Amino acid sequence: MRRVHIKGAPPKDWVDEAEAITTLLRAATNLDERAKIIDKNEGLWRDDRIRNWLLQQFNNKCWYTEAQDSVSSIHIDHYRPKCRVKDLEGDVCEGYWWLAFDWKNYRICGQLINVKKLDVFPIIEGARANATDPVSLQLEAPLLIDPTTDQARLITYEKDEDACMAVPAANISDQDEQRALRTIEILGLNVRDRLKQKRADYWDKCMMAIADYKGATGPHVLQLVGQAAAMEKLKGMVGYTEEFSSVIEACIRKNAPAPLIALIFEKLPSA
Structure with missing residues (x-):
């Protein structure tokens, strides 16, 4: 929430x-x-x-x-x-x-x-x-x-x-x-199957972006570019106006590497 x-x-x-x-x-x-x-x-x-x-x-x-x-x-x-x-x-x-x-x-x-x-x-x-x-x-x-x-x-x-x-x-x-x-x-936050599944879909999208950050390969410059793109995607998903942003935040805090967590939530506006 x-x-x-x-x-x-x-x-x-x-x-x-x-x-x-x-x-x-x-x-x-x-x-x-x-x-x-x-x-x-x-x-x-x-x-x-x-x-x-x-x-x-x-x-x-x-x-x-x-x-x-x-x-x-x-x-x-x-x-x-x-x-x-x-x-x-x-x-x-x-x-x-x-x-x-x-x-x-x-x-x-x-x-x-x-x-x-x-x-x-x-x-x-x-x-x-x-x-x-x-x-x-x-x-x-x-x-x-x-x-x-x-x-x-x-x-x-x-x-x-x-x-x-x-x-x-x-x-x-x-x-x-x-x-x-x-x-x-x-x-009844866990009663509706549609609601639980939709949250799961957003969780999976978040996990894919985290995987993109972790899996960025190639020359160092390209790694940085790939990681930056994944980070910006996650920052967008956790924005105040985005649907299920609290689900995305939970997923990031529980699954992302510590440096990525710090980059995403450092000075992130609340609204």
Whole structure:
């Protein structure tokens, strides 16, 4: 998984509409009133103004998988579920209704990932955030890894004979490893055969470029030229806007010679 870097702000007219609806939500006196307001205005988080702005942040990639899919629809996921929340035991409580129209709670998400995630949002410990205390949101400890934070690095990839699987990163704490495993499970990152195979295809392309670097032969000048070409290809594949760039990074770090790793990732821009 790769961190998504948010730049700028959404169109002001969209933000103004969202804030006005949030004001109505906060004025509502019960769950039924809030649900009616959310249902009536659900088109706002599907509006092209916010949708296109969010898509541009990560080159039309799903923020959880880095997949670009022109066939399946792309959803606007509420990272913190808006209507109800389910924990790992299946217990249900009130959702984060006051964030229903807050763009900072939105994540671009492939349809199948969003359907798998639904309203599951466990927390590690402590209390859930509440609408009356803005600080409580900052103090909350979600179990689900947020792709807009550095915690995205807790999930990496490995390839076996059949497919490329999402796995916890190496050398992380036991708690972080559990977070990675649970996130992989909640999002279904290893459920879809097509997704696993597509990651494997990119892994294989990366391995071919690494082999080109290692196998550059001939006079010294030609070796340098061959190695430089392979390095530039790998740098392109691991670029922020490229599909499955985090898979490519995992492949390089696990299979490339140390000098090549240093050349690729030295001063590599994050976005």
